[in-house]
Amino acid sequence: MMPKYMNMNVADLKIMEDQIVAMDRISDLPDFIIHHIMSYLSTLEATQMCVLSKRWNHLQTSFPILYFDQIYFEEEDLATGREERSFCMSIDKFIQFVDASLLRFCEAKVSMEKFRLSMKVFDVEGVASLLDKWIELAVANEVKELDLNVQTTDNRVHSLPGTMVEELDLNVRTNKDRMYTLPGTLFSAKFVTTLKLSGCNLEMSSAYTTMRFHSLKKLVLNAVHIDEQMVSKFISECPLLEDLFLGLCWHCKRILVSHAPKLKTLTVNGSSSSFCDSDLIVHDIESIEIVARSLEQCTLIDVDRSSAIDMVGCADLKYFNLTGVNILVQEFHKLISKFPLLEKLIVNCCVLESISLSSNRLKELQILHCSRLRVIDIDVPSLLTFSYVFYGNPASSINVPYPCSWKVGFSPGCQRYGDLIWLDSIKKFLKLPYEIDELSTSISIQDMESFNLDKFKKNSPSLPREVRNLTIAVGAVHPSNYAGLLDCLLWICYPRILSMKPYAGQSSIEFIMWLYEKMMKRDAKCCNGHRIKCWHHYLKDFKIESFVPLKDPKPLHMDNLMVALPNFPQGTIRFRLDWCFSEHIDEA
Ligand SMILES: [Zn+2]
Numbered sequence: 001m002m003p004k005y006m007n008m009n010v011a012d013l014k015i016m017e018d019q020i021v022a023m024d025r026i027s028d029l030p031d032f033i034i035h036h037i038m039s040y041l042s043t044l045e046a047t048q049m050c051v052l053s054k055r056w057n058h059l060q061t062s063f064p065i066l067y068f069d070q071i072y073f074e075e076e077d078l079a080t081g082r083e084e085r086s087f088c089m090s091i092d093k094f095i096q097f098v099d100a101s102l103l104r105f106c107e108a109k110v111s112m113e114k115f116r117l118s119m120k121v122f123d124v125e126g127v128a129s130l131l132d133k134w135i136e137l138a139v140a141n142e143v144k145e146l147d148l149n150v151q152t153t154d155n156r157v158h159s160l161p162g163t164m165v166e167e168l169d170l171n172v173r174t175n176k177d178r179m180y181t182l183p184g185t186l187f188s189a190k191f192v193t194t195l196k197l198s199g200c201n202l203e204m205s206s207a208y209t210t211m212r213f214h215s216l217k218k219l220v221l222n223a224v225h226i227d228e229q230m231v232s233k234f235i236s237e238c239p240l241l242e243d244l245f246l247g248l249c250w251h252c253k254r255i256l257v258s259h260a261p262k263l264k265t266l267t268v269n270g271s272s273s274s275f276c277d278s279d280l281i282v283h284d285i286e287s288i289e290i291v292a293r294s295l296e297q298c299t300l301i302d303v304d305r306s307s308a309i310d311m312v313g314c315a316d317l318k319y320f321n322l323t324g325v326n327i328l329v330q331e332f333h334k335l336i337s338k339f340p341l342l343e344k345l346i347v348n349c350c351v352l353e354s355i356s357l358s359s360n361r362l363k364e365l366q367i368l369h370c371s372r373l374r375v376i377d378i379d380v381p382s383l384l385t386f387s388y389v390f391y392g393n394p395a396s397s398i399n400v401p402y403p404c405s406w407k408v409g410f411s412p413g414c415q416r417y418g419d420l421i422w423l424d425s426i427k428k429f430l431k432l433p434y435e436i437d438e439l440s441t442s443i444s445i446q447d448m449e450s451f452n453l454d455k456f457k458k459n460s461p462s463l464p465r466e467v468r469n470l471t472i473a474v475g476a477v478h479p480s481n482y483a484g485l486l487d488c489l490l491w492i493c494y495p496r497i498l499s500m501k502p503y504a505g506q507s508s509i510e511f512i513m514w515l516y517e518k519m520m521k522r523d524a525k526c527c528n529g530h531r532i533k534c535w536h537h538y539l540k541d542f543k544i545e546s547f548v549p550l551k552d553p554k555p556l557h558m559d560n561l562m563v564a565l566p567n568f569p570q571g572t573i574r575f576r577l578d579w580c581f582s583e584h585i586d587e588a
Helices: 010-023 031-038 043-052 054-061 076-081 084-107 124-140 162-173 184-188 228-236 329-336 420-430 453-459 479-492 509-520 561-567
Strands: 065-069 114-121 145-152 194-198 218-225 243-250 254-257 265-269 287-291 297-301 309-313 319-323 344-348 354-358 364-368 375-379 385-391 397-399 405-411 436-443 465-474 493-502 539-549 571-579
Touching: 031 054, 054 084, 065 084, 084 114, 084 124, 114 124, 124 145, 124 184, 218 228, 228 243, 228 254, 243 254, 309 329, 329 354, 420 453, 420 465, 420 479, 453 479, 465 479, 479 493, 479 509, 493 509, 509 539, 509 561, 509 571, 539 561
Parallel strands: 065 114, 114 145, 145 194, 194 218, 218 243, 243 265, 254 287, 265 297, 287 309, 297 319, 319 344, 344 364, 354 375, 364 385, 375 397, 385 405, 405 436, 436 465, 465 493
Antiparallel strands: 493 571, 539 571
């Protein structure tokens, strides 16, 4: 067969030519619009676009947002092959690319909006002068956002087995003498408004005497070697600083935040799971002292010695998050009493035994994984939302103001699903006279043991509580446990919406398919002669409401979702359950 265009006449060809011209209309857009479009693309995508359009190629060189991430230069086989030589080659290629792009940008003589560099280095001394030069160029081009993440790694990392690599890698990454030391020129970046530094050495030196961060509003220091003197210098010499993040600041054991008249948000993180893939690194912070009248939000994560938290000078605090802070009851209440304007409080402390709060301002309270907590006594009429997540048993005494929305999460902890005493404690907890909007739990194979509904009926002879939404994260549960799991959940509560989502990346499709079949074909020949019967007798209607994919959380509504489900990506499926308790049931 002849190609289609061979039959075309001159007029057709003219139309086709016009169409091609029209397709490149994007090149006719003004510079600033193309720059705006480019700001949504990665460096690599923007480079690919340059191949398609000549003008893009020209505009790429003057595009003021420069993102360079070495990860895009590592070839895929490299990530698994750990070959040292090709890794070195990828670093070389990356360095050449950054250097050439930066030099071309500087020739365009426009000011730089953002400069982000993320790379791994073996030989810091070998690349230090180049990195210094890049920072100098960014500063000279009036950079406004500067984000530097330079991780030192050992070249043997790519030829050793996994566990040795992790140990070696950790030693190298945290060794000050092998880290990249930032140049003094950085401190003259007077246009910079956001500065993020990670993996570098920033200990006080004579090169750092002059600091000109007159515009700096946001400072993020993560996994850096920095001493107390230098942290104080940053805080006191950045008069506009509004947002400060101090994460894994080695050599800074006593954190003092004062003389920061505009500081609104502060985060102190004593650990970092994102910094290293292997272990959680914890930095031992000895004390935290914060004197910042303007402070509105404060987050403290993984601070071990809570006795030394002093926040007397933060009376305007509205948001406080204590996560992984080993704080004792007395210290906790003393600390909280300093914040009369608090509106949101998040507490995640495994040693805390009781929480007693009284306030007229607090709107949201989250109590998460406080495993030793026994008493919750909240005298807060303003409270709108109360989130309570626990492992094992709930607190034995709970008093929370009445008209407030509850979100509860529970999981077995050291107990197991199927354990009748534990299930009964959950059921009793749910009987509390509060409206539970969301209830969630997670179940995986190791949590599940055989469940006997008849025994549980005798053990806990009362009708389950109705809840608005029950979400279960289901892991790899064996099909022999499906029926038991469903029976025990529906002897604890009757959800109006039942959402099932995958747990720890494991698929729960088989269980969902089974559940659907079971619910559709429910028969109620059991429970003869029992006053309170099992769920089969009360469930009047059951239908699929929606499916929400994990990656693109837009609900899908389809007529025959069950047929399509096995081919769907991972996500949450929601069922609507209608219950009817028409028979007179006299509650025990
Ligand atoms: Zn029954």
